[in-house]
Amino acid sequence: MSATVPVTAAAPSATQRRSSLRKLLKDPQGAGTVGLLLVIVLLGVLAPVLTDHGPNQASLDAINAGPGTSGYLLGGDRSGRDIFTRLLHSINTSMVAGLIGTSVALVVGVTAGLVGGYFGRRVRGVTDWVFNLVMTFPGLLLLIVLLPVTNGDYRATMLIFGVLSAPGIFRLVRNMVVGVKNELFVDAARVSGLTDLRILGRHVLFVIRGPIIIATAFLMGSSISLQSGLAFLGLGSSSVPSFGAMISDGFVNLYDEPLQFVWPSLLLGVMNASFVLLGNSLRDALELVPPKPSKVTVPARIRTVRSSDARSDAPAEHLLTVEDLAIAYPSPSGELREVVSGVTLSLDAGETLGLVGESGSGKTQTAFAILGVLPSEAVVTRGSIRLDGRELLDLSEGELQRLRGTSVAYVPQEPMSNLDPSCTVGSQLVEGLRAAQRMSRQAARAQVLALLDRVGIPDPKRTFDSYPHQISGGMAQRVLIAGAVASSPKLLIADEPTTALDVTVQAEILDLLRDLQKQLNMAVLLVTHNFGVVADSCNRVAVMQGGEVVEVGHAQEIFGSAQHPYTRMLLSSILDESSLRTDPPDAVAEALGKKAS
Numbered sequence: 001m002s003a004t005v006p007v008t009a010a011a012p013s014a015t016q017r018r019s020s021l022r023k024l025l026k027d028p029q030g031a032g033t034v035g036l037l038l039v040i041v042l043l044g045v046l047a048p049v050l051t052d053h054g055p056n057q058a059s060l061d062a063i064n065a066g067p068g069t070s071g072y073l074l075g076g077d078r079s080g081r082d083i084f085t086r087l088l089h090s091i092n093t094s095m096v097a098g099l100i101g102t103s104v105a106l107v108v109g110v111t112a113g114l115v116g117g118y119f120g121r122r123v124r125g126v127t128d129w130v131f132n133l134v135m136t137f138p139g140l141l142l143l144i145v146l147l148p149v150t151n152g153d154y155r156a157t158m159l160i161f162g163v164l165s166a167p168g169i170f171r172l173v174r175n176m177v178v179g180v181k182n183e184l185f186v187d188a189a190r191v192s193g194l195t196d197l198r199i200l201g202r203h204v205l206f207v208i209r210g211p212i213i214i215a216t217a218f219l220m221g222s223s224i225s226l227q228s229g230l231a232f233l234g235l236g237s238s239s240v241p242s243f244g245a246m247i248s249d250g251f252v253n254l255y256d257e258p259l260q261f262v263w264p265s266l267l268l269g270v271m272n273a274s275f276v277l278l279g280n281s282l283r284d285a286l287e288l289v290p291p292k293p294s295k296v297t298v299p300a301r302i303r304t305v306r307s308s309d310a311r312s313d314a315p316a317e318h319l320l321t322v323e324d325l326a327i328a329y330p331s332p333s334g335e336l337r338e339v340v341s342g343v344t345l346s347l348d349a350g351e352t353l354g355l356v357g358e359s360g361s362g363k364t365q366t367a368f369a370i371l372g373v374l375p376s377e378a379v380v381t382r383g384s385i386r387l388d389g390r391e392l393l394d395l396s397e398g399e400l401q402r403l404r405g406t407s408v409a410y411v412p413q414e415p416m417s418n419l420d421p422s423c424t425v426g427s428q429l430v431e432g433l434r435a436a437q438r439m440s441r442q443a444a445r446a447q448v449l450a451l452l453d454r455v456g457i458p459d460p461k462r463t464f465d466s467y468p469h470q471i472s473g474g475m476a477q478r479v480l481i482a483g484a485v486a487s488s489p490k491l492l493i494a495d496e497p498t499t500a501l502d503v504t505v506q507a508e509i510l511d512l513l514r515d516l517q518k519q520l521n522m523a524v525l526l527v528t529h530n531f532g533v534v535a536d537s538c539n540r541v542a543v544m545q546g547g548e549v550v551e552v553g554h555a556q557e558i559f560g561s562a563q564h565p566y567t568r569m570l571l572s573s574i575l576d577e578s579s580l581r582t583d584p585p586d587a588v589a590e591a592l593g594k595k596a597s
Helices: 011-026 028-045 083-118 121-135 139-145 154-180 184-191 196-207 209-232 243-252 259-286 363-371 397-403 425-436 441-454 460-465 473-485 503-520 531-537 555-561 565-572 585-596
Strands: 320-330 336-347 352-356 379-387 408-411 491-495 523-528 540-545 548-554
Touching (some): 011 259, 028 083, 083 196, 083 243, 139 154, 139 209, 154 196, 184 408, 196 425, 209 259, 336 363, 363 523, 441 460, 441 473, 473 503, 523 531, 548 555
Parallel strands (some): 352 540, 491 523
Antiparallel strands (some): 320 379, 540 548
């Protein structure tokens, strides 16, 4: 939102629309095509006012009349009808045909593409099968065969054409959604508790809109051309004025009156070219930040395989209890390979537990399992995760969504990647807060501004109105922390919250987390590989190696007398100005070999 815009739901969008429109109108190509199309459409709408004849009104005196004949600006055709009148009415026919064909293709293709690309493998398989089947139909032949069914009504024909054109839009949207859905800002939206419908409509569709717009422009031109082509072949009602029917009449009379062929061909070509050029200009104006390419994964439904004697709900001995948790992924051969095995840990209110280990040890997988946002192909093979006595592995996705952002919150690493670049900071925080708590936008805005001030942002109003690229990394991390604690969660999971920040900002962020923890009495699960962060912030430490928890203890005990060799190796790898590494390379290789075995 801008500082001068009233607090309404449409304020961020309206500001962005004005900016995009201004950019479009400054582009000579965009301004020219918009102006030309507006003039053409306006001529069609004003056809009854601008002409003295009906589109099918014939006069013997006007047969093959030349341009400039009294009452006939562009002359008459071989049937004595006014060419200018028929041109203007043909504009209306073409626009209606284009809008019907394009709208149907967009509604069917975009909706199915979003669903097929975002949800699991089964849903994608069904949508792929349906649209592959539609693509096998010979489109033009099918339209001709169905003409008796439609009684030659071009509107019904274009409706069928829209359905036959939907697979192209579907494939385009599905492929883009598959890439965008794995972006970190989409994961952040899921963690904040937004529903899949809101994520698809507000974040995913907004990011991929550029290619859809250019495809829409091409499809509009294709729809107009198809309707004209069918009319040129004499398929359809002869009483409906159309560019195709006029070109057909002009073609028959080409050698006697060639201008009868030129006028409709020229206007049809200008309209099609204008739509294509407008699509390119709109794409350039609206595509503020192109989506980054992302690795495409093969989604499958998250499955949970648990023993029948696992307790669904039990008295809460601790705020968070994880028992014997195991997570596996299918290998290329189809067998399950465990990446997390037998993880057991607990966490009380007001306590900070550091989950420590090198990259790939299973820290983030464990955190994602608690949040319920594991990748779609993940399989929880056994174990239990209880939050305040409630078994999380038994909850549906809808129930997990109600927990995320309220009882459980998440602070990710790489703060700049977890903010949607196409939305202002304030709009994203307001959206997440309203998803977690039912409140008006004005109340949510006021609370967000208070939160930004609470997390130490010097100018909350300015940050609220800024886009992510306009703030620093430390500021972005404070914004994410503000969003995470907005609903006073019981548990805060911080995944490497200081990794992408410099040392001074790291200290400020850790101080902020401690202050908020004391104020809210939150439990904090701090995922990190930095023992300096652990020593500064954690009450207890759990060390992970190869997907297993190898040692758990109080921070002072771990640093003073670690028991496990892997923990001692991690501690000995810490460098400072007073120590010098003396272990030979073969000692390190031996330690790594023991780890691998």
